[in-house]
Amino acid sequence: MKKQTAGRDQLGAFAPKFAELNDDILFGEIWSREEQLSPRDRSLITCSSLLTQGMPQLEAHMKMAKQNGVTKDEMVELITHLAFYTGWPKAWSTFSLAKEIFGE
Missing domain, CATH: 1.20.1290.10 (AhpD-like)
Incomplete structure (x- = not known):
């Protein structure tokens, strides 16, 4: 899956932790668990x-x-x-x- 950057692109300066969680955890770790789903x-x-x-x-x-x-x-x-x-x-x-x- 393509690396997600929407969080940082849209909210990085305003809500950096949320942007990090969006891009790295939700779309990074969770969406990449292809053996599970x-x-x-x-x-x-x-x-x-x-x-x-x-x-x-x-x-x-x-x-x-x-x-x-x-x-x-x-x-x-x-x-x-x-x-x-x-x-x-x-x-x-x-x-x-x-x-x-x-x-x-």
Whole structure:
């Protein structure tokens, strides 16, 4: 996985410890534990969590999911499944985002 620098790039001067934890621990140590969960599976889990919370970070993680091998059909199924647990409006909005990212 590519070295993450978003924390330092966006928050390094303002919140240096948070930026360090984001880049080195979360995206460094946790995401690199591929023997426990593949990046693809971590992406599916992360997108599910962010969708249910309605978090803006979903866009970046959906792009990462695509890079990690999650297909359009899998993302559509994830959103459809979660619509009944998280709410129809969240799912509806997420489909617009998925269409942009997965190119349809």
